[in-house]
Amino acid sequence: MSLGKTFRGCGRRLIAGAATVTGGPGGAAFTGVMTCGMVHMCAWCASRILAARAAYAQEAAEAWVANGGGIVMSAHTLRHYARQKFGTLRKRERGGLVAVLHDSWSKAYGHRSGKMWQQAKAVHGVIGVLRSFEDTWGEKSGFHLHFHAMWFTARPLTEAEVEAFGETLSARWGTAVVASGGYSVSKAHGVRVDHIDVTEAGAVGRYLFKDGDHARVEPIDGLGAEMAFGSDKLGQTAGRLGPFQLGDAAATGEAAHVEAWQEREYGVHGVRKMYLSNGMKARLAALGVVDDRTDAEIAADDGEGRVPLALLPRDTWYQHVVPIKGRRLALIHAAEAGGAGSVRVLIESWGLVWGRDVLPAPEPETAE
Structure with missing residues (x-):
């Protein structure tokens, strides 16, 4: 119902090759997606x-x-x-x-x-x-x-x-x-x-x-x-x-x-x-x-303490997540509820293949 392209793209339009689901003590979020920063309009940014x-x-x-x-x-x-x-x-x-x-x-x-x-x-x-x-x-x-x-x-x-x-x-x-x-x-x-x-x-x-x-x-x-x-x-x-x-x-x-x-x-x-x-x-x-x-800047701040849980490539994001009402929020809830394991269960319930359609997040590098 909204007219502005920037607002309509918030949380939907990729700014990277994939959307990453992150989670931690402070909640869950997406990285790699656009934020509009429109405090008067956008529930996510506000x-x-x-x-x-x-x-x-x-x-x-x-x-x-x-x-x-x-x-x-x-x-x-x-x-x-x-x-x-x-x-x-x-x-x-x-x-x-x-x-x-x-x-x-x-x-x-x-x-x-x-x-x-x-x-x-x-x-x-x-x-x-x-x-x-x-x-x-x-x-x-x-x-x-x-x-x-x-x-x-x-x-x-x-x-x-x-x-x-x-x-x-x-x-x-x-x-x-x-x-x-x-x-x-x-x-x-x-x-x-x-x-x-x-x-x-x-x-x-x-x-x-x-x-x-x-x-x-x-x-x-x-x-x-x-x-x-x-x-x-x-x-x-x-x-x-x-x-x-x-x-x-x-x-x-x-x-x-x-x-x-x-x-x-x-x-x-x-x-x-x-x-x-x-x-x-x-x-x-x-x-x-x-x-x-x-x-x-506040809207784009993903906070501290969150780690990547899963990567959703461009095709998966635009074909199986963005067009279907409620799926972005469902991913956030799954990440908060049980981390990567819950995200995988949700992804597979949609008929997608873990490791192909959605990729596990790479292991963080550790200093030797």
Whole structure:
């Protein structure tokens, strides 16, 4: 149902002469196949990227607090209707909800915010911000786009100071949304300041990067998956679907879901999943919090501790694995369950010949 060739080739198109099934304590994976690195679209790549970003955000919050700083969490939303389009940030096409969202942020807190925001930052002790993008879709309500933000303050704010900061955020957001072409937002719903325990394992990651909650695929598991995908979307109970839920629905071929999925696929191009304000990367690095990898680099990282289990030559891969739904995932599950032995049993259950159609992985070389 998707339009992009890069996304459609992820996990399917070979970049080597064969696909290799690998396995180990950290799960199983394929090597020798393309990864798209599209965090907004691809469940396989998003599982790795969101876990890495969630871990970074959690580490950043803990390090900042441990060094005497404060953290304030907030959510920034738009008033929306089903008739409104997702939109795009592409040049000469910029428009729709995604453009209103980004323009509102820029005018309220970004490079177009003016001196009043700079003064407000000084009053509230704001040093910087880490922001994440999130979206859901509902057949009756349409697209719901919003930002979550983690504000870094020079010191922990009192309850009264947090409330005052929330008032400032809300007032500026409301004005900026209207100025950006959006509908006026209520004081109660435009900006919400949330109180979470940043020392709780995974709390920050779950807050900022939870839209992959239905995309739990290996090799990310355990704490990494919990941080990235820990909490179900509230939108699910309100008739809204998260990105990968929408993808599942579109895969059934239902027209409304396919249209929404393709509209989102076009519109999410160029949208940053995570944004870190100027100077914060260096400040966090000084505290020992560093992850300079791009989304593509994270997606292509096969992790440590995995060993090759089986090689699937080009003809076998394209004729007997890729075209048949569920076989790639079945290979991953077999590798996790019992290593090379389980992979061989699965391969032979498909009528393929071990040693001809699928080759055992070569023995690792040992130093003499």
